Amino acid sequence: xxxxxxxxxxxxxxxxxxxxxxxxxxxxxxxxxxxxxxxxxxxxxxxxxxxxxxxxxxxxxxxxxxxxxxxxxxxxxxxxxxxxxxxxxxxxxxxxxxxxxxxxxxxxxxxxxxxxxxxxxxxxxxxxxxxxxxxxxxxxxxxxxxxxxxxxxxxxxxxxxxxxxxxxxxxxxxxxxxxxxxxxxxxxxxxxxxxxxxxxxxxxxxxxxxxxxxxxxxxxxxxxxxxxxxxxxxxxxxxxxxxxxxxxxxxxxxxxxxxxxxxxxxxxxxxxxxxxxxxxxxxxxxxxxxxxxxxxxxxx
Numbered sequence: 027x028x029x030x031x032x033x034x035x036x037x038x039x040x041x042x043x044x045x046x047x048x049x050x051x052x053x054x055x056x057x058x059x060x061x062x063x064x065x066x067x068x069x070x071x072x073x074x075x076x077x078x079x080x081x082x083x084x085x086x087x088x089x090x091x092x093x094x095x096x097x098x099x100x101x102x103x104x105x106x107x108x109x110x111x112x113x114x115x116x117x118x119x120x121x122x123x124x125x126x127x128x129x130x131x132x133x134x135x136x137x138x139x140x141x142x143x144x145x146x147x148x149x150x151x152x153x154x155x156x157x158x159x160x161x162x163x164x165x166x167x168x169x170x171x172x173x174x175x176x177x178x179x180x181x182x183x184x185x186x187x188x189x190x191x192x193x194x195x196x197x198x199x200x201x202x203x204x205x206x207x208x209x210x211x212x213x214x215x216x217x218x219x220x221x222x223x224x225x226x227x228x229x230x231x232x233x234x235x236x237x238x239x240x241x242x243x244x245x246x247x248x249x250x251x252x253x254x255x256x257x258x259x260x261x262x263x264x265x266x267x268x269x270x271x272x273x274x275x276x277x278x279x280x281x282x283x284x285x286x287x288x289x290x291x292x293x294x295x296x297x298x299x300x301x302x303x304x305x306x307x308x309x310x311x312x313x314x315x316x317x318x319x320x321x322x323x324x325x326x
Contacts, residue, residue: 059111060104063166067100067134074141085144092140099133099163102126106170113171116233120185125170135160188236191246192229198250199225205254208261214273218257221280224287225250231294238294245290253283 071093078089106126113122139156146152199222206218228245232238260276263269 059107064100064103064107067103068097071097071100078144081144088140088144092137092144095133095137095140099130099137102133103130103167106130107167110171116230120174121171125172127167127170131160131163131167131169134163185236188232188239191239191243192233195225195229195246195250198254202254202257205258205261209264211264211273214264214277217277217280221253221284221287224284224291228287228291228294231291235294241294242290245287249283249286253279 074089074093074096078086078093081089103126106122106129109122109126135156138159139152142152142155202218202222206215209215225246228242232242232246256276256279260272263272264276
């Protein structure tokens, strides 16, 4: 007999008819926050230099100075956009130590004012052009985050310790990515990206609760360093010999590492939830001793 087709998108289908969707290797891939509109700001300095060559001593100095200031502003903008993206990607983060985007806006105004001075010497016109350029720059790119987020109740000394461990862990992950490029194997790059996603999940968990650092230090230090060394050795061997056995062994290692990091992350989250339950129970007991009616926890 014919069998009726069923599925999630059929009239009588259910979501359970399909296997759960697993996230892809690039599910959490980072997208560069620096786009074309930021990179294009490096261009004005180039014609500025050539147009200043025949303007005499004052015009040459003004043109070269404007080109240098505009280039510095574009470079600071890139750093500011990257810092802002890292700030937005985290639930717990300090505000950037240097307001790069705001400095970039100010330098852009100064650079445009110097460029305008070449064509229209004086004070009023260059200042107006500079203020207009600075305002447009702020309107286009905004300002830097001015307040930290999620830092209430967190020991700043402990947070600094976490930051050092996290920076080293991120460096290991970047070195693994660089090394894997030598292997020239797209499938292994995707598998490595999947492991890195698990490692970054653990990193974010520790950042959000620095008390988890002790339990995760071995994973973010010893294990990641060993993983980096194994990746470098695999890339060197596979790029020369295309050894299928080495590829299979390395793929198995990445699977084991992914499972281990995922399990550690889930355990930390469960422990954090257990700590929360303890705090809730203690607070409920105190309320009851003060004579405040408290509903049973199973009715909440």
